[in-house]
Amino acid sequence: MQTMPQLGAGTYRLEGDEARRAVCDAISVGFRHIDTAQFYGNEEQIGDAIKTSGLPRDDFFITTKVWHENLDQGSFMPSVHESLNKLKLDYVDLLLIHWPSPNQQIPMSTYLSLLKQVKDEGLARHIGVSNFTMAQIDEAESILGAGEIFTNQIELHPFFQNRQVAEHCKAKNIGITAYMPFAVGKVMKDETLKAVAEQFDATPAQVVLAWMEEKGINAIPSSTNKDHLKANIEYGKVKLNKDQIQRIDELDNGERIVDPEFAPNWD
Numbered sequence: 406m407q408t409m410p411q412l413g414a415g416t417y418r419l420e421g422d423e424a425r426r427a428v429c430d431a432i433s434v435g436f437r438h439i440d441t442a443q444f445y446g447n448e449e450q451i452g453d454a455i456k457t458s459g460l461p462r463d464d465f466f467i468t469t470k471v472w473h474e475n476l477d478q479g480s481f482m483p484s485v486h487e488s489l490n491k492l493k494l495d496y497v498d499l500l501l502i503h504w505p506s507p508n509q510q511i512p513m514s515t516y517l518s519l520l521k522q523v524k525d526e527g528l529a530r531h532i533g534v535s536n537f538t539m540a541q542i543d544e545a546e547s548i549l550g551a552g553e554i555f556t557n558q559i560e561l562h563p564f565f566q567n568r569q570v571a572e573h574c575k576a577k578n579i580g581i582t583a584y585m586p587f588a589v590g591k592v593m594k595d596e597t598l599k600a601v602a603e604q605f606d607a608t609p610a611q612v613v614l615a616w617m618e619e620k621g622i623n624a625i626p627s628s629t630n631k632d633h634l635k636a637n638i639e640y641g642k643v644k645l646n647k648d649q650i651q652r653i654d655e656l657d658n659g660e661r662i663v664d665p666e667f668a669p670n671w672d
């Protein structure tokens with residue numbers, strides 16, 4: 406079974422032919438971990454890219470997410486089967502709850518039992534959550550039991566390090582996957598990150614990815630540019646020292662980007 410590669414290719418905002426091409430490019434430069442969601446509307450194109458790669462299924466680690474409108478008893482399972490059909494896969498490596506049910510319209514015990522059922526039926530190797538607060542993580546763990554939640558996928562980048570949630574999850578042995586790790590491109594313009602990057606003849610993006618690995622955080626940046634994808638996957642040339650890590654730690658200014666009206670009461 407494929408373990409989750411440290412770095413994955415995000416696919417939010419990628420649609421149609423562009424999604425197919427970007428994921429083919431990602432695979433061709435070495436990405437094997439792809440992050441999608443029902444909401445992105447591109448599972449079909451991602452399935453095409455996986456298929457046309459000709460690589461064995463086992464080489465990949467594929468994540469998708471159940472949208473919050475599909476968390477009720479009647480919609481959950483059909484939506485998962487639809488995702489698998491579009492992806493042309495028998496199982497996903499990781500299935501996440503994309504957002505907790507807004508205002509707890511659907512009780513967490515309902516949709517987490519369904520999530521567990523997906524795993525028990527072999528349709529997902531691992532299960533997890535996204536955008537869960539600390540209290541919601543505790544509730545989820547009390548429903549599923551310890552050791553079931555593989556990851557909490559949350560917004561995390563140098564300007565918003567989400568430390569409380571990350572530490573809370575780590576203490577429970579729940580992984581953290583950073584979404585929007587480049588703050589949607591903003592890291593590229595930061596003077597501190599540019600200065601650190603220069604020391605390695607690297608890019609700010611590579612510095613951020615090296616910093617995340619140091620912190621034990623998985624990252625899923627997206628790119629539509631093959632040169633960027635190639636550079637991103639080669640972040641290993643950056644070996645940060647304590648001082649450089651601390652300078653990046655100090656960039657946190659609490660700048661949250663993703664905050665839809667259906668978001669939970671953030672920590």
Ligand SMILES: NC(=O)c1ccc[n+]([C@@H]2O[C@H](COP(=O)([O-])OP(=O)(O)OC[C@H]3O[C@@H](n4cnc5c(N)ncnc54)[C@H](OP(=O)(O)O)[C@@H]3O)[C@@H](O)[C@H]2O)c1
Binds near residue numbers: 558
């Ligand atoms: N669970 C959730 O609720 C949630 C929410 C948001 C996102 N996500 C996931 O997280 C993934 C990442 O987030 P994101 O795509 O919004 O933002 P991001 O990864 O922080 O930033 C993407 C931007 O960075 C640019 N970029 C990437 N590599 C670069 C490089 N080497 N040099 C210069 N620019 C570079 C891209 O432009 P180019 O295309 O020009 O390279 C793109 O504009 C999403 O795709 C999605 O899979 C999950």
